[in-house]
Structure formats: structure tokens, C-alpha cells
Amino acid sequence: MSLYPAARFITSAARAAQFVPDQGREVAFAGRSNAGKSSAINAILNRRDFARTSKTPGRTQLINFFALDDSRRLIDLPGYGYARVSKEMRDHWRQLLDDYFHARDSLAGLILVVDSRRGLGDIDWQMLEWAHSLDGPIHVLLTKADKLSRKEATEALARGREELGPGVTVQLFSATRKLGLDEARQHLDAMLEARPPS
Numbered sequence: 195m196s197l198y199p200a201a202r203f204i205t206s207a208a209r210a211a212q213f214v215p216d217q218g219r220e221v222a223f224a225g226r227s228n229a230g231k232s233s234a235i236n237a238i239l240n241r242r243d244f245a246r247t248s249k250t251p252g253r254t255q256l257i258n259f260f261a262l263d264d265s266r267r268l269i270d271l272p273g274y275g276y277a278r279v280s281k282e283m284r285d286h287w288r289q290l291l292d293d294y295f296h297a298r299d300s301l302a303g304l305i306l307v308v309d310s311r312r313g314l315g316d317i318d319w320q321m322l323e324w325a326h327s328l329d330g331p332i333h334v335l336l337t338k339a340d341k342l343s344r345k346e347a348t349e350a351l352a353r354g355r356e357e358l359g360p361g362v363t364v365q366l367f368s369a370t371r372k373l374g375l376d377e378a379r380q381h382l383d384a385m386l387e388a389r390p391p392s
């Protein structure tokens with residue numbers, strides 16, 4: 195069963211001119227390189243190899259636009275924080291993300307993907323600050339929870355809740371074990387279905 199049976203890849207954008215028209219609603223997935231963004235999208239949509247996944251961090255360097263239906267989209271943002279890239283590359287990413295966040299009236303919410311073993315890092319906080327100016331909900335997936343013991347997972351979630359405070363929701367997630375899928379889908383649906391700002 196796919197939640198969005200009509201879901202399809204639209205395009206990859208390397209610059210703002212290549213963004214799809216800013217209509218309808220979209221939810222963006224952000225996170226460090228290798229955090230598990232593409233895997234989370236695949237798991238949530240119940241589609242294998244839909245958003246590409248990679249064992250090489252930093253491979254997805256473009257903004258990938260996926261249509262869920264005629265008016266709703268999922269956005270796979272390029273990962274950040276991967277050390278072994280040139281300064282030019284990092285500057286390019288920063289510009290691309292900056293352009294994206296400033297351009298998109300259709301952006302209805304952000305899903306921040308964080309490796310549960312690492313927790314929130316400086317660069318995640320920067321992303322959250324950026325996203326807070328959006329005025330839409332932010333939901334954090336603490337992913338790869340399958341790599342944690344039950345006790346570690348409980349602690350990671352408690353720490354996340356405490357650090358993020360009441361404005362941001364957070365959950366444990368595992369694409370591999372399909373843990374937390376329903377909770378993630380509920381947040382995604384709520385973001386996509388909320389009324390557009392008038």
C-alpha cells in the first residue's frame with residue numbers, strides 16, 4: 195500500500211530558476227548528509243528506491259522535487275555538514291537552500307532528519323533557525339533508531355524533546371525497521387492538508 199499512489203519524481207534543481215512553480219503545498223526534508231532523508235522519504239511513501247539513497251555522504255547535491263498528487267509535493271533537500279567537500283560546494287549549497295527557503299510560499303512545513311546516535315548538532319540548529327522564519331510546523335525524525343538500545347532510544351527522545359522545547363515535535367524513527375512510520379505520516383499529512391495562509 196502506498197500512501198500516495200500517484201507519487202512521482204518531478205525534477206532536480208541546482209539553482210532557483212529550476213524550482214517547480216510555487217503553487218499548492220510542499221513539505222521539505224532537511225538534515226545532515228547521510229542522516230537518512232532519502233531513506234525516510236522512501237519508507238514514509240512505502241516506495242523502495244523512490245528518493246535515491248546513498249552510502250556515500252553528500253551525493254544528493256540537488257533539490258529533488260517529488261509530486262504526491264496534482265497540488266502537493268515532497269522536497270528532498272541536499273544534505274549539509276559533510277566535511278569532505280570544497281568550500282565552493284558548501285557555498286553553493288548554502289545559496290541554494292537560502293534561495294529555496296526564501297522563494298517558497300508553498301512550503302507548508304519542514305521535516306528535519308537527525309541521526310539519533312548523533313543528536314542535534316550546530317548545523318541542525320542553524321537549519322531550525324532558518325526554518326522558524328517559515329511560520330509552518332517543524333517535525334524532527336530521530337532516525338536510525340534501530341542502531342540504539344531501547345534505553346538509548348528513550349534517552350535520545352527525551353533529550354531531543356528537552357532541547358527542542360514545545361514549538362517543535364520529535365519522534366524516534368527507523369527506515370530499516372519501519373519504526374515510527376505512522377507517526378511520521380500523520381505529521382506529514384497534517385502539514386500538507388492544513389489550509390494555506392490567506
Ligand SMILES: Nc1nc2c(ncn2[C@@H]2O[C@H](COP(=O)(O)OP(=O)(O)OP(=O)(O)O)[C@@H](O)[C@H]2O)c(=O)[nH]1
Pocket residue numbers: 225226227228229230231232233234246247248249250251252253254272273274337338339340341367368369370371
Ligand atoms: N540502520 C539504518 N540505516 C539507515 C536508516 N536510514 C538510512 N540508513 C542508511 O544511512 C545511509 C544514508 O541514508 P540516505 O537516506 O541516503 O541519507 P541522506 O540523508 O539522504 O543522505 P544525502 O542524500 O547524502 O544527504 C544509507 O546507507 C542508508 O541505508 C535507518 O533507519 N537505519
Ligand SMILES: [Mg+2]
Pocket residue numbers: 231232233246247248254270
Ligand atoms: Mg539523500
